[in-house]
Amino acid sequence: MAAPSVGLGLSGNHIVQLLGDEKLVTAWDQLPLAFSVIGIDQLDDRAGEAAHVAFDGSAAAATLMARTTSARVLIAAPPRRDHPYNLARRTASLGHLSAGRTGVVFGLPRHSLGEIDPWVRGRDDAEITRHHCVAAARAVRDLEQSWPLDSVIGDRETGIFVRSDRIQHVDIEGVYPIAGPLTIPEPPFGPSALAWWVGRDGPAPTADVIDAVDVVLGAGTTPSLGVDEIPAHGVDRVVLDAGPDTDVADVLSVARRLLTDTAAHTDRALSLRTVLGTSVPSRRRSRPAFPVPQPHPWL
Numbered sequence: 001m002a003a004p005s006v007g008l009g010l011s012g013n014h015i016v017q018l019l020g021d022e023k024l025v026t027a028w029d030q031l032p033l034a035f036s037v038i039g040i041d042q043l044d045d046r047a048g049e050a051a052h053v054a055f056d057g058s059a060a061a062a063t064l065m066a067r068t069t070s071a072r073v074l075i076a077a078p079p080r081r082d083h084p085y086n087l088a089r090r091t092a093s094l095g096h097l098s099a100g101r102t103g104v105v106f107g108l109p110r111h112s113l114g115e116i117d118p119w120v121r122g123r124d125d126a127e128i129t130r131h132h133c134v135a136a137a138r139a140v141r142d143l144e145q146s147w148p149l150d151s152v153i154g155d156r157e158t159g160i161f162v163r164s165d166r167i168q169h170v171d172i173e174g175v176y177p178i179a180g181p182l183t184i185p186e187p188p189f190g191p192s193a194l195a196w197w198v199g200r201d202g203p204a205p206t207a208d209v210i211d212a213v214d215v216v217l218g219a220g221t222t223p224s225l226g227v228d229e230i231p232a233h234g235v236d237r238v239v240l241d242a243g244p245d246t247d248v249a250d251v252l253s254v255a256r257r258l259l260t261d262t263a264a265h266t267d268r269a270l271s272l273r274t275v276l277g278t279s280v281p282s283r284r285r286s287r288p289a290f291p292v293p294q295p296h297p298w299l
Contacts, residue, residue, distance in 0.1 A: 003264040005237040005275070006033050007217065008255055009040035009224065011244035015060050018248055022067070027252055029068040032265035034237055034275050035103075037197070037217070038064075039076030041244050043107035044199035058090040065098040070268035072275060074105040074195050074217075077136065084139035084176050092144050095187025100271035103193030104140060105217065106133040108202060130209065135175050137194050137212040144191035145283045146170050146181035159296030169289040181289045190280035193273045200224060214278035227254045231262055238263070 008031075010018070015038060018024050028036070037043075039057045057075035064071065075094075077087055087104070094102040108129050151166040172178040196209050198219035205216050217239055218224045224241040225231060227250075231238045240258065242251045259265060266275055273280070 003262060004231050004235045005266045006255060006258055006263045007222070007237055007239040008033050008036040008251070009239050009241035010036050010038055010248070010251070011041035012039060012055050013041075013244045014248040014251060015039070015055060015064075019060065019063060024248060024252070025064065025067050027249075029071045030268075031252065031255055032259060032268055033072070033255065034266045035072040035074055035272055037074045037076060037105055037239065039078075040197070040239075040241060042076040042078045043105065043109050043197045044202070058087075058094060061094055061102055062097060065094065065101060070101075072101045072103075072270075072272040074103045074193070074272070076197070077104050077106050077133075078109050082136075084136040085143060085178055085182075087136065088140040088143035088182055089184060091140065091192045092182060092184040092187055095144075095189065095192055096184075100187065100189025100273060103195060103214075103272050103276075104137075105195040105197050106137055106213065107197035107199065107218075108133070126203070130206065132175055133196075134208050134212045135172075137196075139170075139172055139176055139178060141191055141194060141212075141281065142170050142172070142284055143178070143182040145186055145281075146289070147183075147185045148283070149185045149188060152185055160293045163293065164290035165288045165292040167289045168283075168285065169287050171286060189271045189273060193276050193278060195276075214273075214281075215276050227251075231258075 018028060038061055039055070057077070061073050061075050064073065075091070091102065091104055108126060146168045148166050151163040152161065153163055154161055167181045170178055170181055194213040196205050196213045196216045198205060198216060202218070204219065210216065216222065221236040223232070223235060223238060225238040227240070227242045227246065240251070240255055242254060
């Protein structure tokens, strides 16, 4: 049976340490990991601990992608922090910057349940949070695919830069009303890979969750693994989740030992979507956002 590949769970504390030490960034980048989850502590109860460091995952990822060549990351997207239009705009930009090394992971952070939800102006619960995460994932997917990259033709003879009639209008109602396409073309490697995180003892993903994302992490064939645990037989990959109080250098050391003794190396040149084994989803057709462009003979 094939050895599992390794994902790495990085908390806010770990990201702060990485951003402040170039040697740690290099060591992380050189590990043959499948991916790393940035902000994993935002997707479970640990985000309520005093040691938690809040940060913007997309900003951290942009910095880290510019300083690495191989690291692949999934950015935690907790509910209520971002409107999916803003999230899609940033993740699409990261897809261009990273050449397909970035994605997004959603989940149910139980520490936030019971707080006021700004989108419904009422107390949050697990059902509301799940509904919002599913809506956000679907919106991000539709928005990132609304402007096909190959519609950018740059035709000097006609003066047509973009076949704007191929840009699709995105019409979404409900929690996150959206009307219009994204302002950024789809990344070269396709839309961001989307994942769902199941924390330890967390509820199994429902059918609508599975339909909205590409892969489920933290359970099933991709369980989370503590620093002293050994991967079980029959799993495709594991996510090493050391906890926010562990020094990032020690986390990398455990990952290195796991990759040496038990787990499989992942080709560092592959895109995140290829590593996760997910295909590019079909593009949802709606209606053209703009009319057919006309030649500009005076150009």
